[in-house]
Amino acid sequence: LLSIRKIDEELWDDIEAILIQADIGIQSTMRIIDNLKDRVAMQKINESEQVIELLKEELVDILRFESPQTLHDTTARRVILVVGVNGTGKTTTIAKLARRYVNAGKSVLLAAADTFRAAAIEQLDIWAKRLNVDIIKHERGSDPAAVVYDAIHAANARKTDILLIDTAGRLHTYVNLMEELKKIKRIADREKGNAQLETLLVIDATTGQNGIAQARLFDEALKVDGIILTKLDGTAKGGIVLAIQDELKIPVRYVGVGEGMEDLHEFNPKEFVEALVG
């Protein structure tokens, strides 16, 4: 499709089709193509492969981020709050993160703060047993904030390196549920002691333009430090993270590529863009 050919309207149409079908969204797509057309004119480019290379560079530039110093501190204790709308893969991703940290020799504790959904606690409990890590859990229906409070105090007392907090899925449009999350974060922030608090938003790669609304509202409520993009092992390209990073500057930290505890990779913008452009 993008092999040697003229730079004409048809090429721009094909690029537009690729970007839109990758869920990058029409607004970001139009901006990217306008920038490309400018560069093609300025640099007097006449080969289509060069245009494709410029396109990839442009996309990688948007996705690149300077990871903050706090992320590189491997000795830091961490409290990681995992949030997102229903069914995106939060609970499974926590299992994967726990696995990474255990492999890196860290002590890990899980907090089952989804006290709402049927068998949510049981689901995380099974992962804890498979990972051989401890879990803090209360009764179903209890206050999630109380679970978080107990878990942080347990982690502080045991000097646990990594505390991973699972929360109930919730649509960003439910003000009361977003308030509940804000309260949870306030408690975590207040009680965390010397730990770094991180908030990670889990986004399903099949999500369309609604992903931007999700990121916006979760960021407004909590200040999101990073995104985990799940289910990239399907056929969806996950281009929505480009629009999210473009508008909100929230970087992708990891991608989920399967249902097992090993199926998590650090985000690599170049690989992601290669797969997206195809």
Added chain:
Amino acid sequence: NLSSKLQDIFAKLKSRGKLTEKDVDAAMREVRLALLEADVNFKVVKDFIAKVRERAVGVEVLESLTPAQQVIKIVNEELTRLMGSTESKLSFAPRPPTIIMLVGLQGSGKTTAAAKLAYNLKTHGRRPFLIGADVYRPAAIDQLKVLANENRIPFYSDDPTTPPLKIVKAGIKAANQDGSDVIIIDTAGRLHVDAEMMGELEEIKSEVRPHQILLVVDAMTGQDAVNVAQEFRNRLDFDGVIMTKLDGDARGGAALSIKAVTERPIKLVSVGEKIDSLEPFHPDRMASRILG
């Protein structure tokens, strides 16, 4: 919104007469933008715009409607025609039991939809039975069991080391002994490109002959919806769709894409997490939600 954008475009249209190509081009750009922002599939949008443009160009500007109103009217008519103009009902077997199998991608809402569907049928005087055939996801069977017990719906499953087909067959036996007239099977989420897992569904279908196979789709699904729907249709020839999480603000363009590409109707929508949050699908409401 779209109608006000179209009003602005045609505000400058001074002459009465026909809508020219140039008039229609500007309007089509706005309609295309609205549909793409609503997650309607790129190719479906292309075909749709071509149809609308054909109808709009040369249309007499009527005395009774403004040009913007006329274009909107054409767009709405074409949208409703695509979405299906009548509500599509769940169909039941001529003789009980009716067997319904729920399938779809991971996390789309199948397990909760199974329980909600059972609850809905119970309130309509039927005798539903739930079978938990997801042996892969940790505590999936517990999840359905809790929902079944909370709502007093008979339930069957087995140890997760049991093959799903075995669970389904034993469940149907138990349901028949129970005198149930609708059997709802919850299956594990799976990728349409996972040959082995899709094969598992094909095997259950051929052995058990469900009366209805419903594809459960998340309303926030983007461009990938057609890939998923086409593959599920090619492998399983599903009968209809349940669209979930419509209580959010996703425009739900995937509904249009799936219908356009598979010709299978959306039968039910889920608008919340409560057990009574299943509703019939209204194509006209969906069309205006998509247009925004």
